[in-house]
Amino acid sequence: MTSATDPHPHPETETGTAASTDRPPSAPPAAPPDKAPRWSLPALLAILALAGVLYGWNLSGNSLNSFYSAAIYSGTQSWKAWFFGSLDAGNFLTVDKPPFALMVMGLSCRVFGFGTWQMMAPEIAAALGTIWILHASVKRYFGHVAAAVAALVLALTPITVAINRDNNPDTLLVLLMVGGAALALRAVRTDRLLPLIGSAVLFGLAFNTKMLQGYIALPAVFAVYVYASRLGWRKKAVNLALAAVALAVSSFWWATAVSLVPADDRPYIGGSTDGSAWNLIMGYNGLGRVLGGEGNGGGGGGGGSFAGTAGIGRMFNDVLGGQISWLIPFALLSLAAGLVLCGRAPRTDPTRAALALWGGWLVLHYLTFAMAEGTMHPYYTTALAPGIAALCGGGGVMLWRAFRGRDARWSWVLPTGLAVTGVWAVVLLRRATGWNTWLWPVVGVVMVLAIVGLFVFRTAASGTRLRLLRVSVAAALVAALAGPTAYAASPAFSATTGGMGGTNPTAGPSTGGGTGGPGGGRGGFAGGGPGGEMPGVTRQGSGQAGGELPGGNGGGNGQMQPGGGTGELPQGGAPGGANGEFPGGGTAPGGTDTDAGTGTGTTRGGPGGGGGMGGSLDSALISYLEKHQDGAKWLLAVSNSQSAGQLILSTHKPVISMWGFTGSDRAMTLARLKELVKNGELHYIQLGGGGMGGNSTLNQEITTWVQKNGTAVKASDYGTTASTGSTSQTTTSTIYRLDPSDVT
Known part of the structure; x- marks a missing residue:
């Protein structure tokens, strides 16, 4: 029981006693009582x-x-x-x-x-x-x-x-x-x-x-x-x-x-x-x-x-x-x-x-x-x-x-x-x-x-x-x-929210893209909804990029090409099962591939993916790479970690990210690439036609060497014809095969 003169009365007793009105407002609240209220x-x-x-x-x-x-x-x-x-x-x-x-x-x-x-x-x-x-x-x-x-x-x-x-x-x-x-x-x-x-x-x-x-x-x-x-x-x-x-x-x-x-x-x-x-x-x-x-x-x-x-x-x-x-x-x-x-x-x-x-x-x-x-x-x-x-x-x-x-x-x-x-x-x-x-x-x-x-x-x-x-x-x-x-x-009960899955999770509706709040400035990106632009992504029909993803290129027609790869922005999920479906109901980026191993098709995958920001590979191409891995430690080398992550989840095999999450890591050098190829640890590398992010000098060295010494994988090699009905692309990516004999 708290007295009217107690300088530390318990907050829960205040509304029911006259003592609360006698207490000076400067008195700090009390420590809780020994016995908690039942509620x-x-x-x-x-x-x-x-x-x-x-x-x-x-x-x-x-x-x-x-x-x-x-x-x-x-x-x-x-x-x-x-x-x-x-x-x-x-x-x-x-x-x-x-x-x-x-x-x-x-x-x-x-x-x-x-x-x-x-x-x-x-x-x-x-x-x-x-x-x-x-x-x-x-x-x-x-x-x-x-x-x-x-x-x-x-x-x-x-x-x-x-x-x-x-x-x-x-x-x-x-x-x-x-x-x-x-x-x-x-x-x-x-x-x-x-x-x-x-x-x-x-x-x-x-x-x-x-x-x-x-x-x-x-x-x-x-x-x-x-x-x-x-x-x-x-x-x-x-x-x-x-x-x-x-x-x-x-x-x-x-x-x-x-x-x-x-x-x-x-x-x-x-x-x-x-x-x-x-x-x-x-x-x-x-x-x-x-x-x-x-x-x-x-x-x-x-x-x-x-x-x-x-x-x-x-x-x-x-x-x-x-x-x-x-x-x-x-x-x-x-x-x-x-x-x-x-x-x-x-x-x-x-x-x-x-x-x-x-x-x-x-x-x-x-x-x-x-x-x-x-x-x-x-x-x-x-x-x-x-x-x-x-x-x-x-x-x-x-x-x-x-x-x-x-x-x-x-x-x-x-x-x-x-x-x-x-x-x-x-x-x-x-x-x-x-x-x-x-x-x-x-x-x-x-x-x-x-x-x-x-x-x-x-x-x-x-x-x-x-x-x-x-x-x-x-x-x-x-x-x-x-x-x-x-x-x-x-996020739990609505099928459409402002968030972009795991890449940039948010709650509620899309409100970005305007000017809000004192000193707030342009909203930028709030999940890709109306008015919100993601770096490296353009809104349909806008004709202008909303800004470049670090290490990548702004695309047209709502596409994103981090690190020069191609592929549409995932709208609901991750690479999934045999039909490109994620077990939870999400779907993989769609599309069909063009000649020379373009990375725009559906992927196969398992649980735990989604929210990725990179391009994807045709399932037939993935099957081809797996069949011809020939004992290599890594299935493929790609430009960025988003693409690599999706492929790892799709194939359950190691995939190299050459330039990291932002496309600016200097993880891959020409000497390192030659060593991996010479040792038979890597056979396939994906090059983006618009550049691969990362250090420009390293990019150019690797691109030049791979194009000179490697062999491009064509769609006919893995049984897929040229694309039909795919979205227009500003950049293509090509898969090259490299063997120890190619290292000079």
């Missing part, structure tokens, strides 16, 4: 069940990222590929990320077999674990109501739902970072070393999931520990030094192990400029993401255009607004007001420490992603969601307490935050032209009625007026979450 655990389980449905419903029909799917499959075939994160089981080239997430999914597929569910089970478990950890952490500092709100907000964040249905590493990344933040807060509260060490280890594993992105929240963790811990400065310095050692070990063990393996005995590290993991850390997956540069689409071009132009308002533009921005204004208001409400609380106050950490988390991620000049995909912003959720839950409860207090000045803050949230929700919903047009008026009306109810019944202490006050609060919550919920439900 708390059922509410959490219900939220987890809802999240499980959103993340797993119709998952077998989902298009996964063939780039990562191929690496996971290769890891089931070779422990060396599993350790290095190789795209192919022959270990020519790795993916452009450290392999920790692939290792987890790969182990699942090792145990249960390779397939969509086997691959995605660890991802869904990680997503649910993130909700559980955030709920537990918020509950500790703000109470059960705040924890339930935070868990619900996180579960319903649209971009979080989209990425948690995909095999990108971001889901595991967020779990590790949230776990690290929760342990850091525990270290501040308990003054124990072990939670701090655990926090450092988790952030180090996050580094081995997406490198420097895993460190974005670390400055906030460090600052909160230094400021709020009750330990003396000498003890804090010792603890931080030990944590730094743990962070370094858990961060750099993989890169160190890779560097100890001679270059000739390891695959080329994808995304690097020299084949080393250290270069990948500092460049492509480090400062290159923020400053732009080689392979990172700097200056808002290339990969940067996936999320619109860099600028402080980027999170509110047409591309990202509907994915992540719904509750950012309310979260920032809750942060600022919460810190003020903490007033003159002691330096070690755990509530202020929690606000500062989650606020720092949100601000640091926001600024990093908003100002990034390099490659920026919408799904990166899922990392903002835990900070938004924690502030909406914890800060929202603090605003509620202040609203119910006697200081009339605070009675306007919560309604103002709700009003801004409602207005912004209406703006976002109206951007989606023709999509659920009934929703935005309902959101607006419900939010207005809820705010009116808050003012009318603000001082209610019991009876009907108190029940109506609770109804008003519930209505405000429903209005605030209706928009993001509608977006979040679309």
